[in-house]
Amino acid sequence: MGDDDAMQFDSIGYRHQIPNPAWYNPFKKRKGAGITHVDLSIPEGSIIGLVGTNGAGKTTLLRMISGILPLEEGTVKRHDSVMDSDALRSLVGFMPEQVRWSSQGTIRRTMTEFAHLRGCSVQSALDVLAVVGLKNRMDSTLDSLSQGMRQRLSLGVALLGTPRVLVLDEPFNGMDPVAIDAFKRLLRSLANKGISIIVSSHHLAELDHLVDTIALLHRGQLLAHGTTDSLRANLGFEQMTEIVLDRQIEQELLDAMNVLEHIESERQHRYVIESGHHDLLETLVKNNHTISTWRVVPPTLIELLCAATGMDRETIGMDVEQSSMIPFRTVGGEEE
Amino acid sequence: MTPSKRMWRLAFALSKQRMLSTRMLIMLPILLLFIPGMAWGFADPNIQLPAEQLPKNGTEVMFLASIGIVFAGTMAAVLIAHDGISRDRVSGVLEVRLSQPMPRWRQGVVLMFGHWSSIALPVAVLLAASMMLVGYRSGMWMPFGDALIYIVAAMLILLWYTVFALLASSIAKEQGSAIAFSIGLWFLFTLLWVLFTTLLAALNGVAVGDTQDQGYLVFEGRLDLLSPNGVYHHLLETRLDGVDRGVSALGAYFAAILWTIVPVYLFQRRLNRLVP
Structure with missing residues (x-):
């Protein structure tokens, strides 16, 4: 573990309990899908993009990192000291995917409540509202907030108590492009202040120009973690360039290169x-x-997965559909 | 601020929030009708009761009026707490709460105390007002010791039902199941328990039809230890003269302690293992 690591997760694992009713015990459960043997270092001030298909285990891993789910296997360390879940939660700020904040209570009351839960001062909690752009809406009721504002409030709550690591689960869902852009700039400024950020997404393009490294999760396992360049080098996939021009490229030039896609419009x-x-x-x-355009195209999730697993697109697609992770815990209705 | 202080602040904030909620406004007239209303009715000097039994003192009047707590108080506790966890779970707020550094047992205390006190405080005020009403109308004032036991017993039964509702709310993953679970439990102990007791007594050869039969009274009294409403009445009966249902005052107190510890322990254990 490097000295500049905010946290180090060693071989952590967790498996969901899923219903497995038997005639002698209708509440019987068995271990289902989950996370197995994940090693992850989180450097100070870096932004890690956690990518994977639906059901890959992103939310489960993020909940483990946030101390919501217990670590059934492995340990978490900070500066070579093993931490328990209470210590972990005090260092991590967690923003779940789409919290539907709703009540007649105000933003101020919500922040006050979470300041007590977090153990920080109420004033510092209210100050955080300025960071997420909700200072002027402090006395608005939660029912009156738009989806984007609810996302901001979730981020504000995650930022309480100056966490060392910020964990964001699909934060861009339901946000418009302007809000996404503002959100990304805010995340970058937080990273510049030394806060480590883990952000999950199943769209690599969303993380473009935001993350420092990418962690690729598939079927509960961390397949690869590194910068886009190192992943490309390690996984052996080719970098692609997108070119948009006024007329067709000459045939002799086309013959000399590998064209992956050509779309002709007006x-x-x-x-x-x-x-x-x-x-x-x-x-x-x-x-x-x-x-008019010349840019390096970031790899898509499916390309990364194909490169990491050695499977082709069709097989990966079927694999995801047939994965035992879907559904996670919905078998048997409402009971866990 | 110490962790304990933060915990109690949160509990009081939750209590205030629930006390000022719309559902409390709806339940308040029902509580008024069932608690002071019943006490006023039973304090009528010309009241006609079955078997020509007349209450001889204020404690007996309040014992008869305790049915208001059993019906309205417990129902109000269930309605206040039934979505204490499930609502946050559905909205995703529970996930945010569980990711906070405050240990889950403290968060459990916040939930229990916050919900319980929001219903306990109005009921305690109404109960005290009922005792005044009984004294004013019939001239039979309750001794202070009896009044204290009656209020403490009411607070306990409200705590039990609040914890049941929260437990149900932590198991159910949506509002409908949470309320069905809580109301089902209330229905079982409040209405079906009589049927259950009678059925079991009949199967054991006890003279079910004869309410004066000591065998039936003892059987029913012991079975009542398995019901929160039964234990509540046992606690009240410790202050009545000439009542023998086979359970001593010490037995009633012991049952009350068990009915407090076991559900609270189960709720805390459940919260500790809760997955959002």
Whole structure:
């Protein structure tokens, strides 16, 4: 564990209890899907993107990191000291996926309540509202908040007591692009202040330009963790470039490269090619092409999964559909 | 601020919030009707009761009026607490609460005390007012010791039902099941228990039809130890003269302690293992 690690999770595991009724015991349960042997280091001030398909175990892992679910296996350390769940919860701020804050109570009352639960001063809790842009709505009732404001309130609650690690479960769900952009900028500024952030998503594109490293989770296992470049190097998938220009690229140029996608619309041609053609841009300019877009395309989740598991797209798709993780704990109705 | 102080602040805030809730406004007239209303009725000097039994003192009047606590007080406790956890669970707020550093047992105390006190305080006030009404109308004032036991017993039965409702709320994952579970339990102990007792007594060859039969009274008294309403009445009966239902005052106190400890322990254990 490095000195700059905010936290280190060693071989942690948790399996959900799912109903397994028998005639002699209708409440019998058995261990179902969960997380197995995950090792994860969270460096100070870094943003980790936790990606995986539906049912991969992202929420379960985030709940373990937040101290909501117990660690059935493994340990969590901070500066080489093993922490218990109480200590873990005091260092982690958790924002679940879409909390439906609703009551006639105000934002001020909610923050006051959570300040007591968190053990921080009420004034500092109210100050957090300025950070998330809710200071002017302090006395609004929770029922009157929009989805975006509810997300901000959830973030505000997660930020109480200056946590060392911020855990965000699908924070962009239900947010408009403007709000997402503002949210990303806020997260980056928090990371710059030394707060480590783990943010989950099943859309890699959402995490584009936000995360420092990507952790790829599949069927409860952490398949890979690193920067996009290191993942590409380790998993062996090619970087792609998107080019949008005014007319079709000359055939001799096309023959020299691997074109993955070509979409022709009214006045422009969009190509996605494997990167590595260093003189292509110069050649296109010389040939008097008007280039409106030239960018490196981040890998998609499915490409990462294919690279990490060695399976093809169809198999991955079927694998996800047939995964024992879906549904997690809904068998047998309402009982856990 | 110490952790204990924070815990009690949260509990009082929850209590205040529940006490000022719409459902409390709806239940208040019902409580008024059932607690002071019944006490006023039973304090009537010309009251006609079955078997021509007339209450001889204020304690007996309040014993008869305790049916108001059994029906309305316990129902109000269930209605106040039935969504204490399930509502937060459905909205996702429970997940946020459980991720806070405050230990779960403290959060459990907040939930229990907050919900219980929100119904206990109005009931205690109404009960005290009822005792005044009885004294005013019939001239039979309750001794202070009896009044204290009656209020403490009422607070205990409200605590038991509050904890049952919270336990149900922690098991159910949506509002409908939570209320069905809580009301079902209330229905069992408040209405079905008589049927259950009678059935069991009949199966044991006790003279069920004869309410003066000592065998039946003892059988019913002992079976009542398994019901919160029964234990509540046993506690009240410790202050009445000439009542022998086979359970001593010490037995009633012991049962009350067990009925307090066991559900509270089960609730705390449940909360400790709760998965949002």
